[in-house]
Amino acid sequence: MTGLQDRLTPEQVEEFGRELDELRQRIVADLGQEDVDYIQKLIKTQRGLEVAGRGLLFAGFFPPAWFAGVGALSLAKILDNMEIGHNVMHGQYDWTRDPALSSQNFEWDTVAPSDNWRHSHNYIHHTYTNILDKDRDIGYGILRMDPDQKWHPYYLGNPVYATLLALFFQWGVMLHDLEVDRVVKGERKWSEFKEVRAKIVRKAARQFGKDYVLFPLLTGPMAPLTLLGNASANLVRNLWAFSIIFCGHFPADVESFTEAETEEENRGQWYLRQILGSANISGGKLFHILSGNLSHQIEHHLFPDLPARRYPQIAPEVRAICRKYGLPYHTGPLHKQLFSVARKIVKLALPDRRQPEPEPRTVVGDRQPAAA
């Protein structure tokens, strides 16, 4: 089996890392007003959609208004969580020194508190991407998403757990920070999560209160319709976010790594792992925006703090670098990636039929960099 270190020679890794650093540097130097205008315009659109959606639900007795309201509110929540929240909280706009765009201050429209998420996502997942037993996003402590996770009868429920997670995704992300699975296994103590729990309770109460109590009450006799509308918008957002995120790391060809493989890795090797552990989704401009540009998961994992609107711009270069070094660049349309993820979820629910077969860890092809 080919280890991570065997993909490129030390000289190649160094050169490869340098090329990516240069690419990053070029974009950092180019950041400016256009990037700020872009995110401000998106925020304005998001706020507009939210106000429109909430407003339309006041006329929810009229079915077209109800559907339009749910649509607008769903879009607002998707934009808030993906292209705005996720990206702002990655520090992509910290360079603007605008407190409203600060990674430390931003709070998003989901029950998961940004503080907790910054730890589990920005730190744990983005530092230890796809390292088994370190990256808790592999299966989120619930699912078997990698053949190297040892099978257990519990995993027969894999498709059911995945479906539930898709439906209640925001609550799943919230609970993810509690590491319940580790507490159950006795690896960590419940008391260690006191602070995390307090934040969860506060945030969830506010979100729940807004969507399921205050706004319904405000619409008086239509309260049940408003509640249903808000729940629907949350559901749409949940399904969408789940789909995009699962397509980013779990299609068939994406690789995972062992702790041993990644010990003392240098910057170039870290970049390499990000590329091998991520997958893109192809699509149009609107699709990329609605996915928070996580459709460019590879570029995002290489440069999590570059404004996401730059990912489409640099994608061809990243792809060219991958080709040069004989590295895979996983991408495909949403339906294909989703199907690949679904198949994996079902397949991994069952015990391995044969001895774990060596996954295709090496790309067949010329591993010598092309002459520059």
Next chain:
Amino acid sequence: MGKLASVAEALLTPHGVDRYLELVDPMLVRREIRGRVTAVRRQTPSTLTLTIRPSRAWRGFQAGQYVRVTVTIDGVRRTRCYSPACSQYRADGQLELTVKAIEDGLVSGYLHRHAEPGMVLGLSEPDGTFGLPDPRPDHVLLISGGSGLTPVLSMLRTLADENHPGEVALLHYENEPADLPYRAELAELVAGRPNFRVRFACTMTERGGDLHGFFSRSHLEQVAPWFGEAETFLCGPVPLMDAVRKEYADEGLSERLHTEEFTPPALAAADGDVTGQVRFTRSGKEFANSGKPLLEQAEDAGLRPEHGCRMGICFSCTQLKASGPVRNLRTGEVSAEDNEEIQLCISAPCGDVEINA
């Protein structure tokens, strides 16, 4: 209103009311303070006087204090301190800021080029302890140079509004007559007030001002022969400050001299500059800069700041840098902005640096 506002906050959670209001009009925000420029006046080639109507969170200021003014330049918010030059009792509640163009000054240069009525600026609560004591001293002497004029001018105008009965004198220094601002206003202010006196001194020319040359004992005696019984307020460039301080020390009057430094923005340090002291204000730890990233320096000093990836990815270690130049080790860029959020793990100090942690 309070109840309504908190319901609105709850409905608009997690972003809050201001983030919606500002999209309608940036001046509608309730928590932050902003100001809309209502008038722009260029008194001298190098000064720009802005009249600003602050948003409703503004609670006024005391003469001598400063406010932090924020503008967005090429997508980045830049903040500088300016002292209002108007009386603290100004009738229309507006603020007057006089901004001197500094060579290579990012914010002052931007304002000089772009300020026009309608422009919205970020403002802070007023800050600073440079100010007139209460009750007012009987005799007050104000000495200023260049942009140091604004805080003492505010004191002068405030004392005029209070109909202060004692002696009040202002001694202001500029290089040459063309640089002297506020001449007409000050002539008018002293006109009906025999106990108020204003004298302009030009350091570089022999003509045009009331006095000439650098600060001297003779200037002091001409403007305020009673300076020994006065409280003196001083703000200006370092050489002026030093000269006045020395004179007052010689006279044994140091306790009656109140000063405000306006330090020019720290210059970006050259490559590989490992100098200065690093201070973590909340923990009170201070140590000599070793050149390592701030996170490591803090840890070496026995602090345990929050951190994550230690490689600039996760933003767990982001802290507010109060002042001082730091180098971003990933981009090589040096920044000396005050009150800037930095990632401790990839920022190395190059000079005196203060972190609010």
